Amino acid sequence: MTKRFYTILGVFLGILIVLFGLLNKKDLDVNTIVINDNILNNFYLANRNLEDPAFIQYNDLSDIQIALVRDDYIKREVLKREALNWGLDKVDPIISSRLAQLGEQFLVNNLPNEELSEVSLNSFYNENKHFYIDDAKVTFSHIFFRNSDEKIINDLTSYVRTQNEEFFNNNLLNKISVFPYQKNYAQRSESFIRGHFGEKTTKEIFALEISSKWQGPVQSPYGFHIIKLTSVTEAKQKSFDEVSDLVLKRFISERRKANLKLELEKKISSYQIIDD
Amino acid sequence: MSKKSFLFSIILIFITSFVSAKEYSPGVDKNYPKKLLWGDTHLHSNESADAYTIGNSNLTPSDAFRFARGEEVISENGVRAKLRVPLDFLLVSDHATFLGMFKRIEERDPKILKTPLGKRWRKYMDEDDPALFTEFVDGLNGNLDETFSKEDYEPIWKEITENVDKFNQPGVFTAFIGYEWTPAPTGDNLHRVVVFKDDAKLAQKIIPFSAIDSNKPEDLWNFLKDYNSSTGGEAISISHNSNISGGRMFPLENSYGEPIDSAYANMRNRWEPLVEATQVKGDSETHPAISPDDPFADYETWEGNIGRSQTKRLIRISTTGDCKDPLNYKCYKYKEKEKYRYKGSYVRSGLRRGLEIEKKIGSNPFKFGVIGSTDNHTALAASEEDNFFGKFLDSEPGPGRVESCMGGCGRPVTQADGEDIPSGDLWRNWQISASGYAGVWARENTREEIFDAFKRKETFATTGPRIAVRFFGGWEFSQDDVFDPNFVDLGYSKGVPMGSDLPLRGNKKSPTFLIMAAKDPNGANLERVQIVKGWTNKDGSSSEKVYDVDLSSDAGSNTVDIEAATYKNSIGEAQFISFWKDPDFNSKEQAFYYIRVIEIPTPRWTTYDSAVFGNKLPKFIPASHQERAYTSPIWYSPE
Numbered sequence: 072m073t074k075r076f077y078t079i080l081g082v083f084l085g086i087l088i089v090l091f092g093l094l095n096k097k098d099l100d101v102n103t104i105v106i107n108d109n110i111l112n113n114f115y116l117a118n119r120n121l122e123d124p125a126f127i128q129y130n131d132l133s134d135i136q137i138a139l140v141r142d143d144y145i146k147r148e149v150l151k152r153e154a155l156n157w158g159l160d161k162v163d164p165i166i167s168s169r170l171a172q173l174g175e176q177f178l179v180n181n182l183p184n185e186e187l188s189e190v191s192l193n194s195f196y197n198e199n200k201h202f203y204i205d206d207a208k209v210t211f212s213h214i215f216f217r218n219s220d221e222k223i224i225n226d227l228t229s230y231v232r233t234q235n236e237e238f239f240n241n242n243l244l245n246k247i248s249v250f251p252y253q254k255n256y257a258q259r260s261e262s263f264i265r266g267h268f269g270e271k272t273t274k275e276i277f278a279l280e281i282s283s284k285w286q287g288p289v290q291s292p293y294g295f296h297i298i299k300l301t302s303v304t305e306a307k308q309k310s311f312d313e314v315s316d317l318v319l320k321r322f323i324s325e326r327r328k329a330n331l332k333l334e335l336e337k338k339i340s341s342y343q344i345i346d347d
Numbered sequence: 348m349s350k351k352s353f354l355f356s357i358i359l360i361f362i363t364s365f366v367s368a369k370e371y372s373p374g375v376d377k378n379y380p381k382k383l384l385w386g387d388t389h390l391h392s393n394e395s396a397d398a399y400t401i402g403n404s405n406l407t408p409s410d411a412f413r414f415a416r417g418e419e420v421i422s423e424n425g426v427r428a429k430l431r432v433p434l435d436f437l438l439v440s441d442h443a444t445f446l447g448m449f450k451r452i453e454e455r456d457p458k459i460l461k462t463p464l465g466k467r468w469r470k471y472m473d474e475d476d477p478a479l480f481t482e483f484v485d486g487l488n489g490n491l492d493e494t495f496s497k498e499d500y501e502p503i504w505k506e507i508t509e510n511v512d513k514f515n516q517p518g519v520f521t522a523f524i525g526y527e528w529t530p531a532p533t534g535d536n537l538h539r540v541v542v543f544k545d546d547a548k549l550a551q552k553i554i555p556f557s558a559i560d561s562n563k564p565e566d567l568w569n570f571l572k573d574y575n576s577s578t579g580g581e582a583i584s585i586s587h588n589s590n591i592s593g594g595r596m597f598p599l600e601n602s603y604g605e606p607i608d609s610a611y612a613n614m615r616n617r618w619e620p621l622v623e624a625t626q627v628k629g630d631s632e633t634h635p636a637i638s639p640d641d642p643f644a645d646y647e648t649w650e651g652n653i654g655r656s657q658t659k660r661l662i663r664i665s666t667t668g669d670c671k672d673p674l675n676y677k678c679y680k681y682k683e684k685e686k687y688r689y690k691g692s693y694v695r696s697g698l699r700r701g702l703e704i705e706k707k708i709g710s711n712p713f714k715f716g717v718i719g720s721t722d723n724h725t726a727l728a729a730s731e732e733d734n735f736f737g738k739f740l741d742s743e744p745g746p747g748r749v750e751s752c753m754g755g756c757g758r759p760v761t762q763a764d765g766e767d768i769p770s771g772d773l774w775r776n777w778q779i780s781a782s783g784y785a786g787v788w789a790r791e792n793t794r795e796e797i798f799d800a801f802k803r804k805e806t807f808a809t810t811g812p813r814i815a816v817r818f819f820g821g822w823e824f825s826q827d828d829v830f831d832p833n834f835v836d837l838g839y840s841k842g843v844p845m846g847s848d849l850p851l852r853g854n855k856k857s858p859t860f861l862i863m864a865a866k867d868p869n870g871a872n873l874e875r876v877q878i879v880k881g882w883t884n885k886d887g888s889s890s891e892k893v894y895d896v897d898l899s900s901d902a903g904s905n906t907v908d909i910e911a912a913t914y915k916n917s918i919g920e921a922q923f924i925s926f927w928k929d930p931d932f933n934s935k936e937q938a939f940y941y942i943r944v945i946e947i948p949t950p951r952w953t954t955y956d957s958a959v960f961g962n963k964l965p966k967f968i969p970a971s972h973q974e975r976a977y978t979s980p981i982w983y984s985p986e
Contacts (some may be wrong), residue, residue, distance in 0.1 A: 163477065202419065248832060253381065324421075
């Protein structure tokens with residue numbers, strides 16, 4: 072009975088001590104500065120020039136020198152804690168930004184390692200094939216006419232229908248105008264043509280037939296064009312083998328971002344957000 | 348005549364007639380620059396210390412090249428980004444000061460952590476010590492005594508330059524090697540981008556000359572000269588943000604306080620042929636204080652200097668209404684005694700000052716051409732209003748970016764320089780401008796050809812749209828020339844292109860010009876084409892005048908629907924081809940002429956943001972604006 076009583080009392084007192092410790096942990100942390108050789112050594116190393124020929128290892132310091140390091144450390148800790156106590160960390164945007172940056176870096180560093188397999192890379196490539204396409208290319212010449220003459224579209228349509236050189240020389244030759252860019256385009260990508268003719272006209276040019284005859288008229292933002300289209304090379308899908316390096320890089324980067332987002336969302340969900 | 352002489356004469360006549368005959372093939376002897384290439388010569392990636400620390404820790408120079416050549420990349424804040432039309436060339440110009448260092452310190456590169464500064468900064472990082480930012484800014488301004496050694500930079504510069512070479516595809520896409528020299532003494536911007544014509548092997552023979560080496564432009568030009576003479580390679584500098592230079596970009600005196608002389612003029616013109624006239628931190632063409640008669644002068648103007656220091660030079664014109672926000676730049680101007688600073692801060696007044704100095708000493712130190720570029724620190728060379736990825740991470744697309752501040756709002760306020768104007772926060776992000784690009788007339792898309800175009804100043808600036816502009820000056824152009832389909836051949840054969848001096852006048856009375864301006868095929872129509880003329884007066888002063896050369900019949904109309912952020916091309920013109928003869932020419936006075944092309948009104952990027960993200964915009968942010976292009980000038984000097 073007595074033995075049981077003392078056992079229960081002992082456990083109870085133990086719980087009380089632990090509870091007391093836990094409840095007063097914050098105060099203990101704030102007001103206590105723990106010093107040992109390891110802490111002082113780290114502080115000393117972080118604040119000395121290791122490249123300095125006169126540098127002395129912590130273990131070789133005299134007692135007086137160690138006492139000075141100790142004083143420095145205490146001073147730094149007290150100032151840091153007082154600053155925290157006064158809430159100065161909350162008013163300094165650089166500290167806030169830096170903490171957020173460190174937090175993100177910490178999350179990134181602790182993300183699980185991705186398992187890389189041929190299968191997962193292949194499947195990623197298949198899902199993102201659109202990144203690995205060689206643009207369609209086109210080769211053509213064009214003659215440009217400004218939109219200044221109401222008759223021009225009829226004359227151009229007649230010429231394209233008949234391909235009559237005499238008609239061209241008599242009615243159109245003196246109406247040819249200055250196109251701001253080039254007269255001939257050889258093996259140029261769709262995006263390049265878009266930069267000279269605009270989106271709509273580019274689509275129309277790529278839809279023309281390969282022919283030795285003049286086609287059109289095609290309207291651009293500047294006026295009308297008749298076009299002789301020599302070739303169109305269709306867009307080409309690059310194979311996995313051709314782009315495996317790029318696929319790997321994108322795969323790692325995308326997964327890292329996705330994992331980071333998930334981790335961050337998890338963290339955010341553990342906070343209560345109050346719109347004040 | 349002897350038989351021998353007779354035969355010789357016959358042969359000579361035969362050869363002469365053959366040589367002087369008109370070539371059968373029309374392409375012969377007409378190797379003019381016919382390709383219009385678009386690019387950005389001023390972009391930062393995560394190798395720049397400020398880009399890295401303010402948030403772009405992920406997007407590399409490689410990402411920048413991929414984006415510029417038309418690939419999709421993901422911006423730092425996670426938005427899919429792609430250009431409508433790829434660029435033809437790009438220079439990733441990371442800051443020489445601490446080039447690549449922050450990234451390597453963060454990654455605990457053992458070589459860098461062994462250096463005293465690397466070790467100290469790592470410690471600052473570990474302890475969240477704000478001294479890191481202070482020392483970094485001091486370093487950028489050339490005020491930090493300690494720095495990294497050339498040996499520390501060598502492997503970084505090697506890695507960066509070799510990577511650029513990988514992206515350079517002659518004929519398809521040009522990747523330039525270069526960097527930014529970034530001094531800002533007393534907070535006044537003297538920054539320059541350095542462009543190399545050469546490949547990595549040659550560029551690696553130097554280590555970038557930084558603001559820590561010197562904050563004097565003359566020292567940078569000497570460095571470029573030494574690079575040229577010691578390696579046979581070639582590099583030039585391009586100044587930028589004269590608008591926030593506190594009047595020091597186009598000065599009356601050199602860096603040692605001596606009046607500008609011919610030696611300075613020759614040196615500057617040789618090594619710095621171009622000025623970046625427009626970019627994300629505002630437009631530098633002109634300012635209403637310099638050009639009060641120009642109704643288009645107040646375009647994306649900023650006040651003060653880059654560091655928002657020296658605020659004692661400014662007065663706040665109001666503190667109420669739109670000007671309640673101390674960060675609204677429109678609410679400041681230079682005090683009366685500081686107004687002289689405007690003249691050293693803008694392209695137009697710089698060109699005028701150049702003429703005035705030429706009249707006085709016989710040499711023009713400011714005979715520069717112009718380009719536009721972005722100066723984005725996001726690795727994304729995006730400057731379209733509806734496809735704008737901001738300057739830093741905090742201005743990348745998203746709700747609220749309009750109200751945010753560069754580098755975060757709420758920096759500690761400093762009153763040291765100002766009387767009643769707080770400095771601290773640098774700028775509110777609505778003020779940044781979705782600008783600009785460089786247009787270059789070149790023979791081929793190669794480093795050599797584009798670099799040569801830079802040197803001969805056959806370049807122009809746009810605030811983002813790809814407006815194509817041709818500009819020729821001469822003495823014999825006529826109205827009929829604008830109807831000639833061989834306009835470009837005519838331009839070169841009868842005159843000179845943008846960036847040149849007019850040919851000798853002879854007995855001609857007045858210079859004539861041919862101009863072609865065409866809209867961005869994926870953008871807005873054009874409202875007007877103007878010639879901006881500057882000239883000297885008898886008393887040594889200078890004047891300026893803007894002439895409307897061609898105007899659409901509905902000029903002044905505006906189709907912008909602010910709520911929907913749309914406009915219509917039902918007004919304006921697709922293309923102007925114009926002839927102009929100077930009606931006020933005085934052959935005894937120096938003059939310059941350049942073209943300004945103005946688009947019809949379109950929504951500003953903040954208006955697009957409002958439609959996409961639902962931001963409510965304060966009234967003082969312009970809802971629409973008129974984007975534009977500026978060409979390099981053509982100069983006249985009395986014979």
